[in-house]
Amino acid sequence: MIKKSIWVFHLNSGSCNACDIEILDILTPFHDAERLGVKLVGSPRHADAILFTGPVTRQNVDKVIEAIRAVPEPKYLLAIGSCACGGGIWHDSFATLGGVQKLYGILKSMGIKPPKTIYVPGCPPRPEAILHAIAYLKGIVTKKVKRTIFEEK
Amino acid sequence: MTRKLMAKQNIGKTLEVILENFRDAILKYEMVASNKILLHVDSRHLKNLTEYLLYSLKTRYCTSAGVDERPLSEDFKVYHIFSLDADKAFIILSVRAPSTLLKLPSITPSIPGAEWAEREIRDFFGIEFEGHPNPKRLVLPDDWPADVFPLRKDFKYNLKDVPSKAPKRIFRAPSKSEYVVPIGPYHPALHEPEYFRIYVSKGEIVDAEYRGFGVFRGIEKLAEGKLKYNQIPFIAERICGICGFTHSSCYCQAVETASGIEVPERAQYVRTIMLELERIHSHLLWLGVACHLLGFDTGFMHCWRIRERVMDLCEIITGNRKTYGLNLVGGVRRDINEKAKAKIIKFAENMCKELRELMDVLLSMGEIISRTKEIGVLGKKDARKLCVVGPVARASGIKIDSRVDHPYFAYKELSFNVPVYSEGDVLARLMVRVDEIYASAEIIEHALDKLPKGDLMAEEIDIPANVRDVAATEAPRGENVHFIITGVENRIYRWKVRAPTYNNLPAVPYMLRGESLADAPIIIASIDPCFSCTDRITVIDAETGKFVSNPFKWR
Amino acid sequence: MGRFSLLGKSRKVGVVTEKYPFKPTELPEGFRGKPEINVEKCIGCGACVAECPPNALTMEDRDGYRVIRLFYGRCIFCGRCADVCPEEAISLTMEFELTSDTLTDLVQEVKLKMVKCIVCGRYYGTERHQRKIIEAMKSQGIELDPEIMYRCPEHRADTGAKLIGLRRESK
Numbered sequence: 001m002i003k004k005s006i007w008v009f010h011l012n013s014g015s016c017n018a019c020d021i022e023i024l025d026i027l028t029p030f031h032d033a034e035r036l037g038v039k040l041v042g043s044p045r046h047a048d049a050i051l052f053t054g055p056v057t058r059q060n061v062d063k064v065i066e067a068i069r070a071v072p073e074p075k076y077l078l079a080i081g082s083c084a085c086g087g088g089i090w091h092d093s094f095a096t097l098g099g100v101q102k103l104y105g106i107l108k109s110m111g112i113k114p115p116k117t118i119y120v121p122g123c124p125p126r127p128e129a130i131l132h133a134i135a136y137l138k139g140i141v142t143k144k145v146k147r148t149i150f151e152e153k
Numbered sequence: 154m155t156r157k158l159m160a161k162q163n164i165g166k167t168l169e170v171i172l173e174n175f176r177d178a179i180l181k182y183e184m185v186a187s188n189k190i191l192l193h194v195d196s197r198h199l200k201n202l203t204e205y206l207l208y209s210l211k212t213r214y215c216t217s218a219g220v221d222e223r224p225l226s227e228d229f230k231v232y233h234i235f236s237l238d239a240d241k242a243f244i245i246l247s248v249r250a251p252s253t254l255l256k257l258p259s260i261t262p263s264i265p266g267a268e269w270a271e272r273e274i275r276d277f278f279g280i281e282f283e284g285h286p287n288p289k290r291l292v293l294p295d296d297w298p299a300d301v302f303p304l305r306k307d308f309k310y311n312l313k314d315v316p317s318k319a320p321k322r323i324f325r326a327p328s329k330s331e332y333v334v335p336i337g338p339y340h341p342a343l344h345e346p347e348y349f350r351i352y353v354s355k356g357e358i359v360d361a362e363y364r365g366f367g368v369f370r371g372i373e374k375l376a377e378g379k380l381k382y383n384q385i386p387f388i389a390e391r392i393c394g395i396c397g398f399t400h401s402s403c404y405c406q407a408v409e410t411a412s413g414i415e416v417p418e419r420a421q422y423v424r425t426i427m428l429e430l431e432r433i434h435s436h437l438l439w440l441g442v443a444c445h446l447l448g449f450d451t452g453f454m455h456c457w458r459i460r461e462r463v464m465d466l467c468e469i470i471t472g473n474r475k476t477y478g479l480n481l482v483g484g485v486r487r488d489i490n491e492k493a494k495a496k497i498i499k500f501a502e503n504m505c506k507e508l509r510e511l512m513d514v515l516l517s518m519g520e521i522i523s524r525t526k527e528i529g530v531l532g533k534k535d536a537r538k539l540c541v542v543g544p545v546a547r548a549s550g551i552k553i554d555s556r557v558d559h560p561y562f563a564y565k566e567l568s569f570n571v572p573v574y575s576e577g578d579v580l581a582r583l584m585v586r587v588d589e590i591y592a593s594a595e596i597i598e599h600a601l602d603k604l605p606k607g608d609l610m611a612e613e614i615d616i617p618a619n620v621r622d623v624a625a626t627e628a629p630r631g632e633n634v635h636f637i638i639t640g641v642e643n644r645i646y647r648w649k650v651r652a653p654t655y656n657n658l659p660a661v662p663y664m665l666r667g668e669s670l671a672d673a674p675i676i677i678a679s680i681d682p683c684f685s686c687t688d689r690i691t692v693i694d695a696e697t698g699k700f701v702s703n704p705f706k707w708r
Numbered sequence: 709m710g711r712f713s714l715l716g717k718s719r720k721v722g723v724v725t726e727k728y729p730f731k732p733t734e735l736p737e738g739f740r741g742k743p744e745i746n747v748e749k750c751i752g753c754g755a756c757v758a759e760c761p762p763n764a765l766t767m768e769d770r771d772g773y774r775v776i777r778l779f780y781g782r783c784i785f786c787g788r789c790a791d792v793c794p795e796e797a798i799s800l801t802m803e804f805e806l807t808s809d810t811l812t813d814l815v816q817e818v819k820l821k822m823v824k825c826i827v828c829g830r831y832y833g834t835e836r837h838q839r840k841i842i843e844a845m846k847s848q849g850i851e852l853d854p855e856i857m858y859r860c861p862e863h864r865a866d867t868g869a870k871l872i873g874l875r876r877e878s879k
Contacts, residue, residue: 012345013346014346016368016391018476021438022474030724060367082782082783089762095303118808119809129804140730141805144806145807146813147817151819380761387761387786458724472736472740478787487738518711
């Protein structure tokens with residue numbers, strides 16, 4: 001949980017831009033994430049949280065790893081959209097890794113601790129869904145989803 | 154449903170002329186549809202036939218697609234697609250490359266616009282093009298091994314553990330007097346991961362290199378290897394998040410014309426209305442981004458305020474703000490009911506009024522005019538040689554628009570205004586897009602007026618195997634071309650997508666010629682680049698205004 | 709002056725910012741939110757699994773149970789599963805606030821009991837699916853013989869062949 005304002009850095013690892021447009025949308029007056037203290041910064045070294053989109057294309061893996069390493073601790077990563085959460089419709093393509101979990105596998109094998117992650121499913125997620133995630137980070141709202149298992153008796 | 158194969162008067166005559174002049178070059182010909190000719194050409198005569206098509210028949214080059222037809226016992230094939238706008242027709246040349254000798258003559262020396270298409274075919278299939286001036290890797294990641302070709306049929310789409318070669322260094326080191334300014338892949342001004350490498354000497358740009366295609370995700374291979382016909386519209390929509398509906402409509406149109414499926418009229422009108430709503434959304438988005446790049450952030454916020462209503466409207470009709478998920482092969486999934494109709498009409502009126510007020514303000518500001526008038530000029534001759542499409546072409550005086558040249562859906566029955574300006578500068582491109590927003594609002598009103606009653610989905614959907622077809626739609630950025638070969642067992646055999654930005658990006662060096670560095674962002678943004686395709690800036694010596702590296706000689 | 713009229717415009721339009729997340733937001737009818745499987749209606753046929761473009765729905769036969777797993781993280785909210793389900797057991801709700809700090813919370817699993825073939829003992833289908841077939845045929849006036857019914861497709865084909873007087877080698 002972050003008590004103060006969150007400075008975010010936008011990282012596109014090969015998305016189609018729909019999620020990126022919704023991220024830009026929350027910085028416009030209709031959804032205004034600045035009420036919650038969010039500011040878009042230009043360098044990962046100034047950021048508290050990374051707004052991550054895209055299924056991590058093979059071309060971008062090393063650059064993404066460098067950008068994530070540049071964010072100082074404590075850091076958060078918001079995986080926005082179905083591509084970042086689970087690889088989306090590209091999850092088994094030869095040209096993508098398939099989402100942030102696979103990226104963390106590579107980070108762990110390099111001895112780097114992965115950042116704390118918040119997942120925001122959607123294709124693209126509504127701006128309100130991204131605001132919900134930021135509000136959750138700040139402790140204003142609670143999580144609504146839970147794993148449900150039904151077993152027939 | 155059988156397809157009518159009667160040749161239209163004009164295209165029949167054109168075919169006769171070609172057959173007369175190139176009797177030995179053409180091994181076989183077929184009329185794929187009443188306005189599409191497929192010619193199987195002997196590769197030794199390819200160059201002559203290409204130049205004849207370009208200069209005598211005045212066709213326009215669209216794209217080239219490579220196909221691995223070994224399972225169909227046809228070796229490898231390359232299809233070169235040309236559009237004959239005057240006859241509203243397509244001419245497809247197909248050349249065969251035997252698997253024992255994967256070499257074909259390159260058409261790039263005659264058509265510079267084919268350079269990237271051939272490099273892409275080389276990346277994916279391993280076919281070498283003799284005479285190609287720049288046979289380097291284009292699309293695949295840097296660390297991909299040189300002897301693995303993903304789009305061949307023996308490569309599985311989900312092979313994730315292809316060994317990684319150490320990346321080859323493809324950028325040159327700066328000389329003593331130069332300083333390298335790297336921009337990207339993660340830069341505050343860029344939304345996509347691309348890498349610009351700018352060499353600056355004494356405060357002026359002297360060289361620039363570029364590495365794009367960071368967004369390559371293997372769309373075409375996924376469609377061939379894994380997805381069924383009715384799942385592909387969903388992946389097509391996610392090629393680009395801004396103009397996704399045009400891609401899924403173009404794909405559905407290609408499969409429907411290939412199979413002779415009759416899409417009900419109401420579905421065609423619904424598709425047309427959604428396409429125009431997407432155009433309005435895309436142009437308003439671009440207008441906001443252009444204002445932001447000119448330093449006018451208030452204009453950016455106002456444009457996006459007007460645009461927000463389109464998103465809400467689309468959510469009411471389709472259930473989602475973007476990636477509508479409306480298209481299936483044979484029709485659409487949801488309808489526009491009376492309540493939505495009333496809302497669309499109200500929105501169109503309000504939006505035009507608000508946009509007019511905003512444009513009054515924009516055009517009365519001296520700063521905006523002086524930063525866009527006579528900046529980044531692309532002359533009509535250059536535009537024609539480079540085969541640019543969309544608003545970039547229409548701002549340089551070339552009247553091409555797929556809705557008129559290759560009519561589809563309800564555009565066949567609606568009449569609308571296609572704005573054309575002749576100055577070719579950034580202001581002309583801005584005015585073309587604004588005028589298109591007003592024209593789209595009118596098209597929507599007419600289409601809603603004429604919206605016929607009926608079904609939303611075709612009754613008979615039977616897709617024959619091994620049919621080649623091509624379809625084009627007018628995306629907000631220009632002409633989209635999709636080439637397909639249908640397959641068996643509910644799977645497509647080959648799907649090639651050419652987005653409009655592919656043709657528009659080579660025009661950027663011409664526009665940047667002689668301009669100051671501060672104007673570079675707005676000039677690049679004025680073609681409305683959708684960076685799923687790549688960019689390539691050639692070298693400009695700012696002092697002399699001459700190109701330092703551009704190997705082509707224009708005729 | 710041109711540009712200052714924008715100030716007047718801003719004042720006229722007023723504050724457009726939504727009150728969310730402090731107040732709930734309005735959603736249009738037909739909004740495509742989180743999909744949910746109705747555990748009473750699902751029969752485990754797998755039509756949704758075959759149709760899902762990103763494979764967010766997966767099916768696994770494990771220890772006598774058929775497990776249908778819905779992973780929202782990869783879902784693209786297209787609604788094709790709802791289109792093809794023969795029992796209308798899966799539909800898209802209006803929920804969009806799906807934030808989670810773990811991927812395991814983004815899962816719904818439905819485990820249905822399977823039946824064994826009376827000949828070879830292999831599990832081949834869910835109990836619910838078989839019951840549905842029997843009921844459907846009963847409503848058409850056909851009583852299905854359990855001797856023929858509770859067989860895997862391979863051994864059912866044998867019986868069918870025998871009934872019409874053909875011999876068939878079973879693998």
